[in-house]
Amino acid sequence: MTCRLFFCAAALPLAGCVNVKPIEVKPIHVTVDVNVNVKVDKSLDNYFDDIDEKSTTIAPVAKPSAQPAPTPAAP
Amino acid sequence: MKRPLVLRFLLAAWIVLAVVGPALAQAPAGPIPLSVLRKDQEKRLPALDALKTSGVVGENNQGFVEVRGNGGDSAAKLVADENHDRAVVYTLFARKYNMAPEQVGLRRARTIAEKSKPGIWLQAPDGTWYQKKG
Helix, strand or coil: CHHHHHHHHHHHHHHHHCCCCCCCCHHHHHHHHHHHHHHHHHHHHHHHHHHHHHCCCECCCCCCCCCCCCCCCCC | CCCCHHHHHHHHHHHHHHHHHHHHHHCCCCCCCHHHHHHHHHHHHHHHHHHHHHCCEEECCCCCEEECCCCHHHHHHHHHHHHHHHHHHHHHHHHHCCCCHHHHHHHHHHHHHHHECCCCEEECCCCCEEECCC
């Protein structure tokens, strides 16, 4: 019994030596935020595109065409 | 006289349906569909564009329209209706993506500021109003 108590008392100071480093999760959080913002922008565009196209106060956004623009002929 | 258990259950169910049924039938069917909102917004678009072109109404930095000049009651009503519909849209997307409706409004405000034509009044993120230049 005395022996066990001795070991416990001897091990007690070692408990303070455990070093736990904080886990850095900021980059993951930022990535999630960016993805959500992109999704929100896309949803808003899907909803408002028809209205914006009919509006006279909002300029239509040039959508990228599938075919490349023809090159002008050399003079 | 003792009724069987099934008969008593059916009687109770019939009474509940008779009382609650009509109330449920009169209740609104749920949230307004986005297609209905969009049609309403498209209907008021010419009048809203005219107010924005004349400078009476501007686009603020929260994704809503604001009366800046003297537009009268009709302008105020139009702006209130438009803002109501926009708020519903922002809230729906906010719920979908688990974020605040204000954040969705901010995203929309940024797009409006980018896409607006010259001459339209816009509110900068710091709160100051400016007329978009060409």
